[in-house]
Amino acid sequence: MSDSDVLPPRLSGFERECIDIFVHAAQVLGIPRSVGEIYGLLYASPEPLPMDEVVERLSMSKGSASQGLRWLREVGAVQSTYVTGDRRDHFMAETRLRKLAGGYLREQIEPHLHNAEGRLGRLEGEVAGLPEGGDRKFSSERLQKLRRWHRFARQILPLFLRVANKI
Amino acid sequence: MSDSDVLPPRLSGFERECIDIFVHAAQVLGIPRSVGEIYGLLYASPEPLPMDEVVERLSMSKGSASQGLRWLREVGAVQSTYVTGDRRDHFMAETRLRKLAGGYLREQIEPHLHNAEGRLGRLEGEVAGLPEGGDRKFSSERLQKLRRWHRFARQILPLFLRVANKI
DNA sequence: TAAATCGTTCATTTTTCCTTGAACATTTTG
DNA sequence: CAAAATGTTCAAGGAAAAATGAACGATTTA
Known part of the structure; x- marks a missing residue:
């Protein structure tokens, strides 16, 4: 029995399509695919997400997520915010x-x-x-x-x- | 005795700097280095050059030169011209x-x-x-x-x- | 028509870039 | 303080892109 029979799908259709769009945009701009994936997921999220969730939903290594989020923060494409009662950083997409x-x-x-x-x-x-x-x-x-x-x-x-x- | 003692330098300073500029420009645009080299050499040339000369001056394989020139022609960045008494194609940079x-x-x-x-x-x-x-x-x-x-x-x-x- | 010239194609090698995951530092919780 | 949680770094491995060069077809020359 494969995981897909028992686990909920990690990503919604809306999320998948957003990720797809930004992965292709990243390709055009010469940015790593993983960075496009992260931004796409955050773009699709009404709430800010912590790094773990990025890692889990995108099946991505911690290293990639950490580096990708850092890069996105440096260029001002994501912002990190507080979420009360949670010491983890939460990230949201800058969309302007x-x-x-x-x-x-x-x-x-x-x-x-x-x-x-x-x-x-x-x-x-x-x-x-x-x-x-x-x-x-x-x-x-x-x-x-x-x-x-x-x-x-x-x-x-x-x-x-x-x-x-x-x- | 190394080649540099007996052979003339393949590229002038002006050519080298032009090539350098377009190699970096190519990097920004996500274009292969060899393509930037070819365009840089042609940009620096008052006369159109045949493929052999590109290969020789840039110490580049025939394959790369052929493919690079084709790509440059396709995007309209170089034009091929006749040179009387020479059946080889000659290429010149489009600079508009x-x-x-x-x-x-x-x-x-x-x-x-x-x-x-x-x-x-x-x-x-x-x-x-x-x-x-x-x-x-x-x-x-x-x-x-x-x-x-x-x-x-x-x-x-x-x-x-x-x-x-x-x- | 045989040899030479010109240019293309593509399988293979090389290089570059990206991702991974383990090790580590830091902070927090029990 | 020990264990857990959070996040970073970086060496190593892997994947993707680019360069090479041999083989080939087409054309020209002798």
């Missing part, structure tokens, strides 16, 4: 798009944009060291284009957040 | 941001948005099957929020392309 996107951009994208500045500086050094001639003009134009792209990214992301704020 | 971003969104993002519609439909089915009560209201609100996000994504991406067109 502005907060979600803002945390992701700050933690995941901003560092890359920052590093890109250093790389553009090095590229500029290379162009400066080039001998005069047709290739130098070409290289300089390519560098300028990269700089425009970088400036564009720096401007468009805050704009994106302002628009997201209205959703 | 609108084209680059458009191809990426069409090939990589759009399929996910399309699939999401199916998932939202299934989620709607789950909500419809829920008994009346507080949880049903909650679930319905969460579903609506997902639908708003989806609509938002569908609207913001074309807008993004219009703005990118001016860069």
Whole structure:
């Protein structure tokens, strides 16, 4: 006799579909599947959940749940709350798009944009060291284009957040 | 005696820095490193390059170069051109941001948005099957929020392309 | 038409990333 | 204080993705 005959299903249909959606979203964003699962479960929950329940409902190791929840807290995608008479931390999904996107951009994208500045500086050094001639003009134009792209990214992301704020 | 004593360096400083930039950009976008390398090399090249040269300059296998170039062509990030007196295909980087971003969104993002519609439909089915009560209201609100996000994504991406067109 | 060139495909290897679970620290309960 | 509960860390294992290179087909050249 298998467990499914005696145990209640761990997840409701609604929960399963929410998890499915966020697992796929995580895939698009390059985030681990387990993180998508956790967020999906919390998104489907009217009440905040403690870590044990995440572990149990998702059949996930404590390690993954601990790390996943930490990551989600760091990017501001979940908040931990008190529940009276329970010393465990309880977690709930942050669902304001502005907060979600803002945390992701700050933690995941901003560092890359920052590093890109250093790389553009090095590229500029290379162009400066080039001998005069047709290739130098070409290289300089390519560098300028990269700089425009970088400036564009720096401007468009805050704009994106302002628009997201209205959703 | 090592090769570096007798062979010219395969890549110029300018090329190396361009490649570095696009390798990191690829990482952010979840694209294989080899694809970033190829695009970076082509971006740095005033002339279109045949596949052999990509293989040689990047010390990359023919397989990777072939597949990487195919992918780049599919998303519209490189174009192949004729070079008179040479039967090999020659590749050059597409550098219009609108084209680059458009191809990426069409090939990589759009399929996910399309699939999401199916998932939202299934989620709607789950909500419809829920008994009346507080949880049903909650679930319905969460579903609506997902639908708003989806609509938002569908609207913001074309807008993004219009703005990118001016860069 | 034989040899050389160009490019693709795909099974295999390599690498990278994710998950696991045991060990541990900390706090709480009996 | 001993046992239980809660949560973190990290080495090791496993899974998924990427790179390799040999085999192959197609085309061109001598």
